[in-house]
Amino acid sequence: MKTTATKHKSSRxxxxxxxxxxxxxxxxxxxxxxxxxxxxxxxxxxxxxFFGSKKKLLTEILDVFFAGYLQVITTELSGDDSLPTKFxxxxxxxxxxFDSNRDFLVVAITDLHQDDPEITEHKAHWxxxxxxxxKKEVCLPLARExxxxxxxxxxxxxxxxxxxxxxxxxxxxxxxxxxxxxxPDLQQHTAFITSLFLGGIKGLGxxxxxxxxxTQSPQGSTGE
Amino acid sequence: MKTTATKHKSSRxxxxxxxxxxxxxxxxxxxxxxxxxxxxxxxxxxxxxFFGSKKKLLTEILDVFFAGYLQVITTELSGDDSLPTKFxxxxxxxxxxFDSNRDFLVVAITDLHQDDPEITEHKAHWxxxxxxxxKKEVCLPLARExxxxxxxxxxxxxxxxxxxxxxxxxxxxxxxxxxxxxxPDLQQHTAFITSLFLGGIKGLGxxxxxxxxxTQSPQGSTGE
DNA sequence: AAAAAAAACAAACGTTTGTTTAATATTTTG
DNA sequence: CAAAATATTAAACAAACGTTTGTTTTTTTT
Numbered sequence: 001m002k003t004t005a006t007k008h009k010s011s012r013x014x015x016x017x018x019x020x021x022x023x024x025x026x027x028x029x030x031x032x033x034x035x036x037x038x039x040x041x042x043x044x045x046x047x048x049x050f051f052g053s054k055k056k057l058l059t060e061i062l063d064v065f066f067a068g069y070l071q072v073i074t075t076e077l078s079g080d081d082s083l084p085t086k087f088x089x090x091x092x093x094x095x096x097x098f099d100s101n102r103d104f105l106v107v108a109i110t111d112l113h114q115d116d117p118e119i120t121e122h123k124a125h126w127x128x129x130x131x132x133x134x135k136k137e138v139c140l141p142l143a144r145e146x147x148x149x150x151x152x153x154x155x156x157x158x159x160x161x162x163x164x165x166x167x168x169x170x171x172x173x174x175x176x177x178x179x180x181x182x183x184p185d186l187q188q189h190t191a192f193i194t195s196l197f198l199g200g201i202k203g204l205g206x207x208x209x210x211x212x213x214x215t216q217s218p219q220g221s222t223g224e
Numbered sequence: 225m226k227t228t229a230t231k232h233k234s235s236r237x238x239x240x241x242x243x244x245x246x247x248x249x250x251x252x253x254x255x256x257x258x259x260x261x262x263x264x265x266x267x268x269x270x271x272x273x274f275f276g277s278k279k280k281l282l283t284e285i286l287d288v289f290f291a292g293y294l295q296v297i298t299t300e301l302s303g304d305d306s307l308p309t310k311f312x313x314x315x316x317x318x319x320x321x322f323d324s325n326r327d328f329l330v331v332a333i334t335d336l337h338q339d340d341p342e343i344t345e346h347k348a349h350w351x352x353x354x355x356x357x358x359k360k361e362v363c364l365p366l367a368r369e370x371x372x373x374x375x376x377x378x379x380x381x382x383x384x385x386x387x388x389x390x391x392x393x394x395x396x397x398x399x400x401x402x403x404x405x406x407x408p409d410l411q412q413h414t415a416f417i418t419s420l421f422l423g424g425i426k427g428l429g430x431x432x433x434x435x436x437x438x439t440q441s442p443q444g445s446t447g448e
Numbered sequence: 449a450a451a452a453a454a455a456a457c458a459a460a461c462g463t464t465t466g467t468t469t470a471a472t473a474t475t476t477t478g
Numbered sequence: 479c480a481a482a483a484t485a486t487t488a489a490a491c492a493a494a495c496g497t498t499t500g501t502t503t504t505t506t507t508t
Contacts, residue, residue: 046487110338278496
């Protein structure tokens with residue numbers, strides 16, 4: 001495919017960039033080092049020469065993504081603005097970051113679940129740093145304003161999942177849309193998530209036909 | 225581990241149940257048929273004898289999950305109730321379904337992205353059926369009440385991601401929480417998602433400090 | 449009980465996997 | 479230019495992969 005104009009970057013960089021694309025498209029395990037070497041136009045042995053192992057190559061990809069994501073989180077969620085303002089800023093920039101680095105995102109998220117101890121450790125390290133920011137900038141203000149104590153381990157995965165949903169399901173969605181179009185563009189995606197996160201579907205103008213017990217005290221009747 | 229009381233079910237069922245657990249924990253590709261056979265206490269050849277191939281075994285797992293999920297969707301989102309009422313019912317039941325079938329969920333979602341044509345085709349089939357219901361029961365009423373036309377390919381992945389976030393990130397979250405506890409239980413998870421989806425964080429009682437442009441017309445200023 | 453069908457088994461099939469080695473080529477440094 | 483360091487290469491490694499084979503045991507049917 002991309003046989004032209006790829007020889008200019010260093011072999012190391014070419015391996016990493018190609019790896020992200022292949023890992024995102026086929027998954028980490030489905031991608032063989034020989035295929036990666038062929039696609040990146042390097043010798044097979046160069047991969048382990050530069051990265052030590054296939055796993056180390058993965059962790060380096062994860063580092064690139066999580067470092068960038070953490071930066072967006074800290075930048076947009078810090079400050080003295082109101083929570084809605086900060087959230088709006090954050091969602092716009094985070095979705096934009098996801099969109100610009102969708103392959104990194106997919107690798108980080110979809111291979112996020114499998115429990116290789118070494119990888120999980122690596123992710124937990126980043127997770128802890130993210131949770132710390134979320135707790136300070138989101139959970140504490142939220143508790144101060146509403147009285148509800150939402151743990152960061154609930155809200156951080158939820159927020160990330162919402163913003164990543166577009167890219168998590170994309171291969172299937174693309175196949176569905178090719179049969180019946182109606183593509184939601186990035187602006188609509190961002191706008192809907194922001195609007196939903198701030199005001200819910202009621203904020204969209206949905207009438208509340210029946211009992212309004214939903215938003216009042218949703219956890220009052222669920223004692224263990 | 226589970227060497228006792230496993231011999232009673234049929235070999236076929238034992239293979240399938242063990243496969244879901246292993247696929248969810250280690251991923252489809254990381255799980256070898258020999259390991260699966262050992263763990264399920266069957267001969268290696270029995271797997272292909274009953275299921276034809278490893279891939280067919282996966283599609284059968286996907287079928288179990290998507291059939292159940294589609295059932296929850298159709299059951300809870302149909303009817304003449306108001307949208308908030310239907311959503312509240314749906315989220316409670318869907319999260320409950322996810323919780324009872326978390327291994328199926330993880331297999332369906334995490335291996336959702338990789339583009340084996342045969343598997344993607346299979347998922348797109350289920351995706352189409354789900355989208356059809358979402359469009360009829362959610363998107364059309366939403367457009368009628370609010371004027372906004374949200375495509376089902378936006379709202380269905382978003383909703384699913386929100387409800388699945390708890391299980392998507394669980395291995396990392398578990399590791400994080402083991403260091404600093406504060407476990408969000410299922411009730412809190414369900415209640416928060418419901419509350420958030422219906423009323424947003426403003427519905428929780430968050431004060432809108434600055435400009436209120438967020439919920440008003442979030443897509444008004446984002447022309448292509 | 450005899451015949452037919454289903455289930456279970458051990459063993460091997462040919463590939464592919466990630467990784468390593470040792471030799472060669474290229475570039476950088478003194 | 480020589481020496482040292484870095485980059486690249488082809489070839490081989492053992493291990494694991496999914497699948498298939500031929501045979502034997504168990505169950506069901508007649």
